[in-house]
Amino acid sequence: MHDLRTALATRWDVSPDHIIPGAGSSGVLQQLVTATVETGKEVIYAWRSFEMYPILIALAGGRSVQIPLLPDGRHDLEAMAAAITPETSLILLCTPNNPTGPIITHREATDFLERVPSDVLVAIDEAYIEFNRDPAAIDSSALLRKYPNVIILRTFSKAYGLAGLRIGYAVVSPASADTLTKTRLPFVVTDIAHDAAVASLAADEELAERVDTIVAERERVEAALIDMGWKFPHSEANFVWLPLGNATEAFVAACEAAHLTVRPFAGEGVRVSIDIPQANDTFLNVAREFADQGLLPTDASTPITRTN
Secondary structure, eight states: OHHHHHHHHHHHTSOGGGEEEESHHHHHHHHHHHHHOOTTOEEEEEESOOTHHHHHHHHTTOEEEEEEOOTTSOOOHHHHHHTOOTTEEEEEEESSOTTTOOOOBHHHHHHHHTTSOTTSEEEEEOTTGGGOOOTTBOOHHHHHHHOTTEEEEEESSSTTOOGGGOOEEEEOOHHHHHHHHTTOOTTOSOHHHHHHHHHHHTOHHHHHHHHHHHHHHHHHHHHHHHHHTOOOOOOSSSEEEEOOGGGHHHHHHHHHHTTOOOEEETTTEEEEEOOOHHHHHHHHHHHHHHHHTTOOOOOOOOOOEEOO
């Protein structure tokens, strides 16, 4: 494990002690939630976002505080800041957001963090950050240097293609490293996963070529959807989000009929992964037929909720 921590520490310009590997970024997140969320304590996060958030919080005995996304699929950071109470122990930010795709800008993040108490940890989930092309996005290293309560979560499952091996990591301050270490289980990262991650870090050119290809396809797909009249958030991930509302089930059925698999969220919309050009063209054909029927996206926003 030392080799991976050393390699990542060099990239992030931190001590290896600031790198906490785990079974994917979700595995590290589970460590974090288990260590910081006591029974009845609150965790604030945008919704809809990564599906594991409410599950991990519930397992820890915490209370989810779900803040609806803005109509454009972005975090409502103003509402998230206003939702902080003395019971808040953790805040989760997902950028690019899964499943809607928009990023949080660096300016938005710093303005938000200035309003967060220093004893409340803020985990920034950057599982899809390699696909981002927006220069205004969060500068993770700068946030880590300025805010000791910030934790950055990364994964090798997406751009690096190691999903089946389950390996990710957190970049943390010394105080947060102690917190995560308390709940770290042994043997969660296999030797094969470790060695694959180290090897992938030495293949930057291959990674860049693969990511560039996906981004180019994403931009092509988004442009085609806009030409058809679809309205949806701009994505900086390897997927696009169509906010279909009550038409979600019908759209999923149309995709299945075309032998396409999309990720549905009942009553809200679908996340569509960017694939090879032929598959993307099939998806666009379905989207075109659907749009021609006049079934365009609807708003599927929901109120703030706190679990009991």
